[in-house]
Amino acid sequence: xxxxxxxxxxxxxxxxxxxxxxxxxxxxxxxxxxxxxxxxxxxxxxxxxxxxxxxxxxxxxxxxxxxxxxxxxxxxxxxxxxxxxxxxxxxxxxxxxxxxxxxxxxxxxxxxx
Amino acid sequence: xxxxxxxxxxxxxxxxxxxxxxxxxxxxxxxxxxxxxxxxxxxxxxxxxxxxxxxxxxxxxxxxxxxxxxxxxxxxxxxxxxxxxxxxxxxxxxxxxxxxxxxxxxxxxxxxxx
Numbered sequence: 001x002x003x004x005x006x007x008x009x010x011x012x013x014x015x016x017x018x019x020x021x022x023x024x025x026x027x028x029x030x031x032x033x034x035x036x037x038x039x040x041x042x043x044x045x046x047x048x049x050x051x052x053x054x055x056x057x058x059x060x061x062x063x064x065x066x067x068x069x070x071x072x073x074x075x076x077x078x079x080x081x082x083x084x085x086x087x088x089x090x091x092x093x094x095x096x097x098x099x100x101x102x103x104x105x106x107x108x109x110x111x112x113x
Numbered sequence: 114x115x116x117x118x119x120x121x122x123x124x125x126x127x128x129x130x131x132x133x134x135x136x137x138x139x140x141x142x143x144x145x146x147x148x149x150x151x152x153x154x155x156x157x158x159x160x161x162x163x164x165x166x167x168x169x170x171x172x173x174x175x176x177x178x179x180x181x182x183x184x185x186x187x188x189x190x191x192x193x194x195x196x197x198x199x200x201x202x203x204x205x206x207x208x209x210x211x212x213x214x215x216x217x218x219x220x221x222x223x224x225x226x227x
Contacts, residue, residue: 032214043206043221044157049214088156092214098162098170099145101208101216105156 002027004091006104014112019076021107023089026070032092033065035074037085038106044088048074079111116140117209119219126197127227134192134222136207142187143209147216148180151204163190197226 003026013019021035032051036044050056050063050072062075072091076083089104116139126132136146145164149157161177163169163184171177181193190209194201202225208216
C-alpha cells in the first residue's frame with residue numbers, strides 16, 4: 001500500500017511569513033513529486049513538480065526533495081492571504097504498468113492578514 | 114496551456130437516473146485520463162484510469178458497471194454514473210496527462226442525487 005502522509009493542519013502563518021508544508025511517502029521507487037493547491041469547492045491546481053533531489057524554486061514557491069529520507073516539502077515565502085488553501089502533496093508511482101498519483105490528505109493553510 | 118474542461122460543473126438528479134460527465138483536454142492530447150472522487154474535507158480518491166481506445170482500469174472497490182468510463186479520443190473521456198443514488202453524491206474530478214507524469218485537473222463536477 002503506497003502512502004503519502006501530510007500534517008492535516010490547520011497551519012496558520014501571518015502575512016509575509018514563510019509557510020512550510022511537509023510530506024513523506026512510503027514508495028522508495030517513486031520518481032515524480034507534485035504539489036497542488038486546492039481552494040474550497042474547487043479542483044486541484046498544479047503549483048510545482050520536482051523530480052531530482054534538492055531545491056526547485058518558482059517565484060515565491062520552493063519545493064525540496066530528499067529521496068533518501070523519502071521527504072518532500074513546499075516553502076511559500078512572503079505568504080499572502082490568497083495563499084490560504086489546502087495543499088496536496090502527490091507522488092507518482094506505478095500500479096502494474098499504469099502511472100498513478102497517490103495524494104496525501106492535504107494540509108490546510110491559513111495566512112492571517 | 115494544459116487546460117482541461119469538465120461539463121457539467123454541477124448537476125442535480127433524481128435517484129435512479131444516470132448522469133454523464135464529460136472531460137476534455139483543450140490544448141493537448143491526453144494519453145491517459147483519470148477520474149477521481151472527493152468527499153467533503155477528504156482527499157482525492159482515484160476511481161479509474163483510462164487510456165484512449167482501451168478499457169478503463171478501475172480501483173479496488175469501484176463498481177465498473179456503475180461508473181462507466183469511455184475514452185473515445187485523445188481529448189475526450191466520459192464518466193457515466195448509472196442508476197445514481199444519494200450516496201453517489203460527491204465532487205467528481207477528472208485529470209489528463211500527456212506522455213509525461215504531470216496531471217492537469219478539470220474544474221470538477223458536483224453531483225447531487227436526491
